[in-house]
Amino acid sequence: MVNKKNLLALLVLIVAAGGVFYIYQQSDEKKIEKRFARLSELFSKDDLEPALLMATKVKGIGSLFAKNCIIESSDRLRSGNYSPEQITSHAASARALFRTLKLEFYDVEIALSGDGKAATTVTGMISGLSKQGETFNETYEMEVDLVKLEEDWFFSAIRMVEVLKK
């Protein structure tokens, strides 16, 4: 039978794990992960999304970005410097083309530089159904930089990594 000593050791382990988990929740890494989760939540949409919810979500997307966000992609038309307002406007236009949208982030690797900046690499997966009824599923590797302003993290640069070169 499991004796009292083992039960006590198990209890101590559980408490220690709980402590580590609590500390991790307060860390910059966790805050950054939550930022990606928030972007994913705001960008995604269901069919027949109410107009008020759409407006709130689109406005929220812009609020996650720094005053100047650099976007670099192989598509030169999309590359450039964007303000939060421009991001909001582009996000609204993009979302309007689709009936459903799902943005997911995986494998978020975070490197903190200690001066309020963070460099991350992440896999972004976007899928959905267009207004014409076409399904799509695209995956990207991205290098995303964030800056910390008053305890919050904001996206400041997004670079698309060319994994396969035609």
Added chain:
Amino acid sequence: MDKESLKKFIFPRMSNLYMIRMALVALSAYLFFSYICIPISIRGISMEPTYPDGGVNLIWRLAHAFSAPERFQVVGVRLAGEKVMLLKRIVALEGETVEFRGGRLFLDGKPVDEPYIKYPCDWTLGPRTVEKGNVYVVGDNRNMPIRNHVFGQTSKKRIVGVPLW
């Protein structure tokens, strides 16, 4: 099996030995399915009909432990990590020139038979040489416009392994 033995089998005694055995089984399963044989679910149609959308498989990571990736092998190509991979077929190795003419694959100027291609294809892509340390990967479903199909050359270091079936 008598009633008592059956009861023991379904509800074993939680002895220290039993707990250790359980922990070892859980640890072994975690290590095996995280680092040696990665379970995947297939999303998308780029490898149809060989690997249909919604299928499941396991990526065998030790496939290239003692051998180099080979032409026509299907491989998992990692992105930022290994939670999401691209499933593609190697069609050319480093130093080879790849080209598509009227939907047909040409390697170093010679046409190549691809029995795994089941759908019609009309792709045209000018010749390009695969750089050192790279392989050229393409999906089996070439019945989609070339601009919509994700393919091209990638570093061999990105290859995670091969699907088990």
